[in-house]
Amino acid sequence: MIAIKKSDEDELTVAYKEIAIQKEENEKLLAALKIAKNELAFQIEEKGKRAEELSIANKELVFQNDEKEKRAAELTIANKELAFQNNEKEKRAAELTIANKELAFQNDEKEKRAAELTIANKELAFQNEEKEKRAAELGIANKELAFQNEEKEKRAAELIIANKELLAFTYISSHDLQEPLRKIQTFVTILLENENENLSESGKNNFQRMQLAAGRMQQLIDDLLAFSRISTTELTLEKTDLNKIIEEVKTELRDTIQEKQATIEATELCPANIIVFQFRQLMYNLISNALKFSNPAIPAHIIVKSRIVKVSKLNNENLSPEKNYCYITVKDNGIGFEPHFSERIFEVFQKLHGKDEYAGTGIGLAIVKKIAENHNGTITATSELNKGAQFDIYIPA
Amino acid sequence: MVLEQLNILLADDDKDDRFFFKMALDALTIPTQFTAVEDGEKLMEYLAGNAHQLPDVLFLDLNMPRKNGFECLSEIKRNADLKLLPVIIFSTSIEQEVVNRLYINGAQYFMRKPAEFSQLKNIIRHTVQLIMQGNISQPAKENFVLTIQNSLAI
Known part of the structure; x- marks a missing residue:
């Protein structure tokens, strides 16, 4: 290695240069990498952020989805409800239609009636006016x-x-x-x-x-x-046995009864509310009358009866239909009288016979009538000539 | 007790009635002693003056001046000395209420003055006989009124 040839040197320089460039290039690359790295980090960060955001968004969406489903379910129910209501409304509408028709018909009728009533009203108004006139006249x-x-x-x-x-x-x-x-x-x-x-x-x-x-x-x-x-005289009514009254009268008239060979039948008698001494006089007058006007050809027969009756059947205007009456009859078989005298015989001093024929003052039956009236009662007589007479007395029971 | 002679007192304001009564009594041939007074006051005076020798019977008219027969009857029946004196009411009219009142007040009999003289004699005779026979207590109510018929029945 020591022995370096110039060529080699060159080569070295070139290599060096090359290396420097490469170094530079590397540095540049590093820088770029760094930038890229930063960029990446940033991007990662960004992506993290985004992911996070997405996650949130996702959750939000899930929630929203849930909500929407709930709403959808609610809507389904509401929908059904609405459908039902709709149905009902349709039914009602149908009913209303019918009712409407009915009303329309009734309305028609009412209008007709109203028209009739208007006419009737006018008529009534007229009648009313007439009535008012009459009322005024009646008032006067x-x-x-x-x-x-x-x-x-x-x-x-x-x-x-x-x-x-x-x-x-x-x-x-x-x-x-x-x-x-x-x-x-x-x-x-x-x-x-x-x-x-x-x-x-x-x-x-x-x-x-x-x-x-x-x-x-x-x-x-x-x-x-x-x-x-x-x-x-003062009036005091007493519940009295009519039999007792008749017995007293019979005793008083004993001689006349014997003389006329009379029988007095008094078997069916009820008690009566009477002024005793007055009623005794009434009975005395009626019975002595019956004896006096007896038929000389036959024995006198006098029947006295009484019973309680309702007067409604009797048609007598002087008596009250609600009350009970004691109805007393005195019937004889004597000479009687003509029917048209049936009221006159009760008047004072009225006689049907001369005083030489039959004694008397014509007061006896007037007394009888007065006594009957004193008892708030009535007396009537019915007879025909030679067919006896009957006296009917009604006094309140 | 049967009386030998009857002491009769009459109280009547009417002169004619006293005359009739005396005349009837005289005609009866009954031994009597007769006195008459003219009104109620005189009657009471007479009775007061003769309290120890009272008449056997008093015939009393009702309608008299000064003191009427009702008052006299009440006074007599209230007076212990006089109340046993039999009082016979002698009146013109007869009314049931009056008769009832007199009976309650203690009169002995009631008689209506008759119209016929013979009836007057009869009823006086009958009454005098009743008294002489000792009937001096009040009879039952139904026998209180003396009538002509009753008196003839004797």
């Missing part, structure tokens, strides 16, 4: 009636007072008339008894007729007193 008539009514009530009140006064007067005057009349009768009988021998036949006869007239007047006064007493 009503006032007039109210006034007349008031006047009538005043008159009625006055009449009641006048009637009471009259009855009181009847009572007092009858009462006071009794005494002088009785004295006339007593004096006449004393004269007839004590002066018998001193009197002529015609004198005796006249005194006897005077006595008869006085007796008749006494009967009139007694009856008038009884009649006025009916209205002036």
Whole structure:
């Protein structure tokens, strides 16, 4: 190696040079490598960053995906819901369509009706107007009636007072008339008894007729007193056995009953709400009447019955259909009377026979009627000549 | 007890009625002693003055001045000395309520003054006989009113 030839030297120089260049080239390459390395490092770094970013992005995407799936599921459900709702809406729409048609039809009908009602309304308005006119007229008539009514009530009140006064007067005057009349009768009988021998036949006869007239007047006064007493006495109703009343009357009329060979049948009697002494008088008057007007050809037969009835069937305007009534009948087989006298016989002083035929004052049945009315009841009579008579009494039970 | 002679007192304001009564009594031939007073006050005075020798029976009119028969009856029945005196009401008219009141107040009998003189005699005779036979306590209500029929039945 030592022995270096010039050629070699050259070669060496060239080599050196070559090496230097190569060195330079290497250095350049190194630098370049370094740069490249840096570049690479940078790029790696960048790539790391990117990867990281990508990873994040990826996660984000996964999350978003998840969310989207959830949404999709929700949407599916919502979709189904909407589909269902849609269906429902369609059904409703169909129904509404039908309802609509129905309404349209009804509307039509209503319009027709409305038109009819309008006409009817006009008619009613007219009628209303007429009615108002009538009402106004009636209002005036009503006032007039109210006034007349008031006047009538005043008159009625006055009449009641006048009637009471009259009855009181009847009572007092009858009462006071009794005494002088009785004295006339007593004096006449004393004269007839004590002066018998001193009197002529015609004198005796006249005194006897005077006595008869006085007796008749006494009967009139007694009856008038009884009649006025009916209205002036306090009224107390008592539940009473009618059998007892009839028995008392039979006892009182014993002689007449024997004389007329009369039978009095009183088997079906109910208790009644009565003013006892008045009702005894009513029964006495009816039975004594039946005896008085008996048919002389046959024995008198008097039937007294009573029972509780509803008055609705009876068609009597003076009685109330809601109440129960005690219905009493007194029926005889006597001479009776013509049917058209059936109301007149109840009036005061009304007689169907001369006083020489049948004694009496014509007050007995007036008393009977008054007593029936005092009991808020009624009495009617039905008869035909020679076919007996029936008296029907209704008093509240 | 049967009385020999009856001491009768009549209280009546009516002169004619006193006359009739006396006349009827005289015609009856019953031994009686008869006194008459003219009103209620005089009656009570007479009774007060004769408390130890009272009449056997009093015939009492109702309508009298000063003191009427109702008042006299009440006074007599309230007075211990007089309450046993039989009082027979002797009146023109008969009314059930009046009769009831008199019975409650203790009258012995009620009789209506009859119109015929013969009836007057009969009813007085009947009543006087009842008293003479000793009927001086109040009868049952149904026998309280003396009638012509009752008196004839004796």
